[in-house]
Structures are given as C-alpha cells and as structure tokens.
Amino acid sequence: MTLGFFTLLLFTSCHLHYSLGEKPTFKICVPAIVLPACTELMNKRSEIATIECIAGRDRVECLNLVERREADFMAVDPEDLYLAMKKKNEDYSVFADIRTKEELMAEFRYEGILLVKKNSGINSLSDLRGKKSCHTGYGRNVGYKIPITKLKSHNLFKIDPDTSMSPVERELKALSEFFSESCLVGKYSSNEDVNRKLKKSYPNLCALCADPIKCDYPDRFSGYDGSILCLAENGGDVAFTKVIYVRKYFGLPIGHATKSLTEPQADPNDYEYLCEDGSKVPVTGKACSWAARPWQAYIGNGDINQKEMNLLQQRLRIFYEDAKSADHEKFAKQMMVNEKNTVVAKEEPIYPRDHLLKAKYADVIERSILDGSSNDEKINVCVSSNIEMRKCQVMRDVAFSRDIRPSFDCILKDKTLCSQAVKDGQADAIIVQAKNIDKYDFVDLMPIVFEAYDDNNRYVVIADADTTYNEIKKSHLKFDSSNLRSVNAALQFLDKRRSEHTERVCPNNIKNDENGKLQVVNSKELHKQVLE
Structure with missing residues (x-):
C-alpha cells in the first residue's frame, strides 16, 4: 500500500x-x-x-x-x-x-480520557451502562477504539454472537445496548446504503448529535471539542476525548506554560476524569489516561x-x-x-x-471487533505459490496493524485446489491473476473486488471517427498480444459485443490483426493516436 x-x-x-x-x-x-x-x-x-x-x-x-x-x-x-x-x-x-x-513536553501525541461531571453518580466503569455518551466520531482512536477496547477488556462490553450480522454491526449493536443515547457521527460503512441502514437500525447512537438524521461531520457535538460540548451542553454523561482539548475548554495551561491562552468555557471544578480503575481525579491536575497514541x-x-x-x-x-x-x-x-x-x-x-x-496502545491496535477470543472470525485467503504466500502474509500483518477487521489469514494450495477450497469452506477467497483465470473453476463463486488503475492508465478500444456501428460489431481488433492488459481488454471488448447466440472467445484463441479497424490502446497513448 x-x-x-x-x-x-x-x-x-x-x-x-x-x-x-x-x-x-x-x-x-x-x-x-x-x-x-x-x-x-x-x-x-x-x-x-x-x-x-x-x-x-x-x-x-x-x-x-x-x-x-x-x-x-x-x-x-x-x-x-x-x-x-x-x-x-x-x-x-x-x-x-x-x-x-x-x-513539546508531551510524551505521547494524545491521551485518551473519559470526562464526567462531578456528582454524576458514575463511581465505577460498570456505572457507565445506560448512560449517555459523547464520542469524537466513529472509528477514531480516543472517541471509539480506545474506549471500546478497554470496556471489552473489563468484560463490560458484550458482542452478539449472531453471525448473520457483520462484525461491524455487532460492535455497533453492542454499543447501542451499552449506552442509552450517544453522539457517534461518521461513516459506519463506505457503502452509503449500508451506512444508512446501520444508522436506522441503531438510531440511539445518533440521538445526542446536533443533526441526528445526518449523523455525520460536521456536527456541533462531534470531534475533540464537540464531544466536550455534548457533555457540557447537550445532556451527555461521559465524553471521550483527549487531554489538550479538555485543558483548552476549561482555560487551563498546556504543557509547561504557566498561564492559559484560552478563556474558560466552564468551571473545571465541576468535572472529573474517570480512570480505568474506576477512580476519579480533578481535571485541573494530571489526567489518568486510558491509552495514548x-x-x-x-x-x-x-x-x-x-x-x-x-x-x-x-x-x-x-x-x-x-x-x-x-x-x-x-x-x-x-x-x-x-x-x-x-x-x-x-x-x-x-x-x-x-x-x-x-x-497502553498495543491492545488498541490488536483490538478485536468480536469477543477477542481465538474463535474470532477470520477471512482465509487461498494462494497458490510461495511468493503469493509471502505477499499475502505481509498484507495480512499490515492490514491488522491498521485496524482492518475481521483479520485474515493465508493458506497455500495448488492452483487447481484453491477454488475447491472456497467451495468446501476451507478458504473464503482466492486472489487470481488475469493470466490464470482459465485455470480455475468458478462455478458457484463470484468476484468481490478487482484491481483498478488510474483513469489515465486504462486500456480502451478506438476507431476512426467515420467507422459505422455495423463495422464496430464486425471489425477485427489490433492489440499488443505480448501485453496481458491489452489482451484482457481485447477479450472484454469481444465478450461485450458478442450476441447471446455467439460463443465466448477463449484466451488461447484470440488473434491480433495488424490491419484491424479497431485498436486497443492505453489511454496514456491517446494523444499520440490523435497526432498520427
């Protein structure tokens, strides 16, 4: 990457x-x-x-x-x-x-803390259940990953074992059941339909936001400072944010400064930090961090x-x-x-x-979306060479370190056995090079992702401006038979223009015609074609 x-x-x-x-x-x-x-x-x-x-x-x-x-x-x-x-x-x-x-004097980039009102009745971590929570945003470190990781480690956060739901939904469901109302803005999924569905299924996760329907950035009660406002002005019971924003909000000096550069927005004596052991300390002193990045x-x-x-x-x-x-x-x-x-x-x-x-950040990186046990789901990817295995293992490790969940693992099998392994449930996916597609049995399998190139690095089919539609349907193709991408583009074009009564062209049967009226070229070369 x-x-x-x-x-x-x-x-x-x-x-x-x-x-x-x-x-x-x-x-x-x-x-x-x-x-x-x-x-x-x-x-x-x-x-x-x-x-x-x-x-x-x-x-x-x-x-x-x-x-x-x-x-x-x-x-x-x-x-x-x-x-x-x-x-x-x-x-x-x-x-x-x-x-x-x-x-300059801070040992870590930011410290994740829990801020509560004094006399809130929250005297232990278990007292957080049923309270109203204010978060920086979905998937963020101090407002999401750190608190969820720590609450799980104290066995306060239970994940539904129902495997018909995605791991992401199970985590959101658990959060919606733990807190009565929250402000948790952001994209719960990169797929907008799924994002809307999840927010509709768990509306209490957006109930404290300034715009509960949108539940996305920008929102007055999102971000580091917004989560504090959510606690102070919008009925929240606990805010997940970082220390420097707490000190700015209450007009407290930062680092080794002797005076603050900001005006206090509230009385710091009315608030406390909730520590991981359930104790509390004043915000005017040293914070008790749950974890630091x-x-x-x-x-x-x-x-x-x-x-x-x-x-x-x-x-x-x-x-x-x-x-x-x-x-x-x-x-x-x-x-x-x-x-x-x-x-x-x-x-x-x-x-x-x-x-x-x-x-206290290693366990945040290692966090599991599910219950953290050895039974957590993994996506097993089948590869068919030692080189592919090494690449897969590197991708696995990097993906895990960057919070891509569920995690995945790599299994090595012969090319002819990988597709069968998926069908038999020994593997969940295979990665196939275009040149090897004909070596796999794809019956009962479906593509889920594919490699894409930049818009200025695609293969296209071109023809003279006066070429008729009938000629496009029948003319031969000129392409670079030594270039796999050019060959694949030719195959795709021929497949798209064939009628339902025409058999598909097999990769080993496709032929380049140097005099073909249609030509496969890289989009980077289009300007040369125009000049010619």
Missing part, C-alpha cells in the same frame, strides 16, 4: 565507519514513491552528518532493510512500531519523536551507540526545520514535515514494544 504515510528508521554503528574528524553517513530508507523528495531535502550539506536516501518498496520493506543493516533509520507511525515489535523488537529502537510545538517517530537499529544517536538527532532537527521553507512545501509533506511540528530527541532510545506498552 502506499501505506499512506512515509517511513524512516535507524541502525547500528557496525556500518557507520568513520574516523575522528570525519562526519558519519547515515542511510535513511523511504518508500520508492518518496525517494525524489528525500533526495532533494537531504541534499543540503551539513558539518554534522551526511544522510543518504535509499528506497524500499514501502515501509514494510524499509523495516526489513533496517533490520538487515542495509539502511540505518526511517520514520514511522505507531502502526509501524507495532510491525517492528512483531518482527524483531530488540532489533529496533525509537530515538526521536515528531511532536507539535504546542506540546504515540507520536510519529524515527526509529533505527537497536545497536546504535550514544554518540551516533546524538549526531543523527542533531542532523534530523536541522533537516526538519530546513524542509519547512516554502520551496520544499510539496516534498516536505511527503517526508512527514509539518510547519507546526518539530523533532524532539529522546534521552534514551526505547524498544517498540516498551514504547507501545507504556502508551
């Missing part, structure tokens, strides 16, 4: 050979798509250290390159830390964070020594500030550079597992 964001990591002194008076060279690994940005931004000379950019396929491969000492460091999201923890935890160390200037970070091999770590931390701080210049705006974004952020060095490097456990 582009795994959406860009990545970097750090490694050991055994490859950093330099003598006194020489500056060391560190290798940063970035996804291939980011390499031009990295090369441009890291090209500036420095008296501290030189940084050389090398490309991996994606951040997963960068993790492997760092582990193998082919790269020294990379930048990561918390989900990448989880993958590193599962691979070889002791082979990686977090040595710097990318933090906001507003919260770590900052984006730089990690490297666990063998790096203190001197090398200090040099690299200094060099990265300089790089980060230089990259904020206007000339670098496009590339800076690709390299996780933000005007509001800066690099903060860690005094001591920390292993990914220790970092995630300290944040």
Whole structure:
C-alpha cells in the first residue's frame, strides 16, 4: 500500500565507519514513491552528518532493510512500531519523536480520557451502562477504539454472537445496548446504503448529535471539542476525548506554560476524569489516561551507540526545520514535515514494544471487533505459490496493524485446489491473476473486488471517427498480444459485443490483426493516436 504515510528508521554503528574528524553517513530508507523528495531535502550539506536516501518498496520493506543493516533509520507511525515489535523488537529502537510545538513536553501525541461531571453518580466503569455518551466520531482512536477496547477488556462490553450480522454491526449493536443515547457521527460503512441502514437500525447512537438524521461531520457535538460540548451542553454523561482539548475548554495551561491562552468555557471544578480503575481525579491536575497514541517517530537499529544517536538527532532537527521553507512545501509533506511540528530527541532510545506498552496502545491496535477470543472470525485467503504466500502474509500483518477487521489469514494450495477450497469452506477467497483465470473453476463463486488503475492508465478500444456501428460489431481488433492488459481488454471488448447466440472467445484463441479497424490502446497513448 502506499501505506499512506512515509517511513524512516535507524541502525547500528557496525556500518557507520568513520574516523575522528570525519562526519558519519547515515542511510535513511523511504518508500520508492518518496525517494525524489528525500533526495532533494537531504541534499543540503551539513558539518554534522551526511544522510543518504535509499528506497524500499514501502515501509514494510524499509523495516526489513533496517533490520538487515542495509539502511540505518526511517520514520514511522505507531502502526509501524507495532510491525517492528512483531518482527524483531530488540532489533529496533525509537530515538526521536515528531511532536507539535504546542506540546513539546508531551510524551505521547494524545491521551485518551473519559470526562464526567462531578456528582454524576458514575463511581465505577460498570456505572457507565445506560448512560449517555459523547464520542469524537466513529472509528477514531480516543472517541471509539480506545474506549471500546478497554470496556471489552473489563468484560463490560458484550458482542452478539449472531453471525448473520457483520462484525461491524455487532460492535455497533453492542454499543447501542451499552449506552442509552450517544453522539457517534461518521461513516459506519463506505457503502452509503449500508451506512444508512446501520444508522436506522441503531438510531440511539445518533440521538445526542446536533443533526441526528445526518449523523455525520460536521456536527456541533462531534470531534475533540464537540464531544466536550455534548457533555457540557447537550445532556451527555461521559465524553471521550483527549487531554489538550479538555485543558483548552476549561482555560487551563498546556504543557509547561504557566498561564492559559484560552478563556474558560466552564468551571473545571465541576468535572472529573474517570480512570480505568474506576477512580476519579480533578481535571485541573494530571489526567489518568486510558491509552495514548504515540507520536510519529524515527526509529533505527537497536545497536546504535550514544554518540551516533546524538549526531543523527542533531542532523534530523536541522533537516526538519530546513524542509519547512516554502520551496520544499510539496516534498516536505511527503517526508512527514509539518510547519507546526518539530523533532524532539529522546534521552534514551526505547524498544517498540516498551514504547507501545507504556502508551497502553498495543491492545488498541490488536483490538478485536468480536469477543477477542481465538474463535474470532477470520477471512482465509487461498494462494497458490510461495511468493503469493509471502505477499499475502505481509498484507495480512499490515492490514491488522491498521485496524482492518475481521483479520485474515493465508493458506497455500495448488492452483487447481484453491477454488475447491472456497467451495468446501476451507478458504473464503482466492486472489487470481488475469493470466490464470482459465485455470480455475468458478462455478458457484463470484468476484468481490478487482484491481483498478488510474483513469489515465486504462486500456480502451478506438476507431476512426467515420467507422459505422455495423463495422464496430464486425471489425477485427489490433492489440499488443505480448501485453496481458491489452489482451484482457481485447477479450472484454469481444465478450461485450458478442450476441447471446455467439460463443465466448477463449484466451488461447484470440488473434491480433495488424490491419484491424479497431485498436486497443492505453489511454496514456491517446494523444499520440490523435497526432498520427
């Protein structure tokens, strides 16, 4: 995946050979798509250290390159830390964070908390049952994943075992039964029909929203600040949000500041934090966090020594500030550079597992939509080669770390057996390359997803402007028989234009006609065809 964001990591002194008076060279690994940005931004000379950019396929491969000492460091999201923890935890160390200037001293990006009114009658976690809840939004960390994960771990949140419902619906159903009313905006499904159906089935999940019918962004009672407003102004009993917004709302100082920059919207003495053990603490003091999301970070091999770590931390701080210049705006974004952020060095490097456990975030990443037992549903994907198996396992691990549920697993069988495995219930799905379609028995199977290309990278059939409809129905095709996509486009076209009385053209029977009046071309080549 582009795994959406860009990545970097750090490694050991055994490859950093330099003598006194020489500056060391560190290798940063970035996804291939980011390499031009990295090369441009890291090209500036420095008296501290030189940084050389090398490309991996994606951040997963960068993790492997760092582990193998082919790269020294990379930048990561918390989900990448989880993958590193599962691979070889002791082979990686977090040595710097990318933090906001507003919260330079905050160890984690944000802390998920539960805010309640004083004298609310909520004196334990079980007292939350039947109360009115205010959430930042569906699927979000502090407003959804963290509270649901923790309530499940305390056996307060029960999932319906009815397998006729999707796992997502079962989770929403459990939430609607636990709280009497809520404001939980967002898309419950990317399919709009399913989204509407779920909101109609569980309307109490939207009852506290400013617009219960729409139940989507923007809503006055959604988001970090909106969930607090929902509690303070709209009859909520508990709000799930993060600490910095609580402090802003009540006009309290942030970080090491001695005074607040915001006016209080309510009296902080009327509210409390509800802790995971059921105790409560005042909002004017230190919050009791249920879990915290770590900052984006730089990690490297666990063998790096203190001197090398200090040099690299200094060099990265300089790089980060230089990259904020206007000339670098496009590339800076690709390299996780933000005007509001800066690099903060860690005094001591920390292993990914220790970092995630300290944040109480590992179990949030690992959360199960169902009951968390070994009986949780999985989607078994059948593959038919060792290469496909390795790719499937990487996709499985990355998908799990990024909250794609139900999780899936990979099973290896011969090509001729995969389709039968699905029919027999040993597997749920198979991934088929177009060139191998004729090797599978698709009776009683149906396609569910397919690979798509950008609009400017499609294969189309073209003809002269004066070509008649009858000619289009009968004319031969010219296509590149050595290009699988071109062949598939030709097959699809021939299949679409055949009559119900005509047999389908088999892949091994299709023939290219160099003089064909119809031509299969890539959409990128259309301008050349016009010029010709």
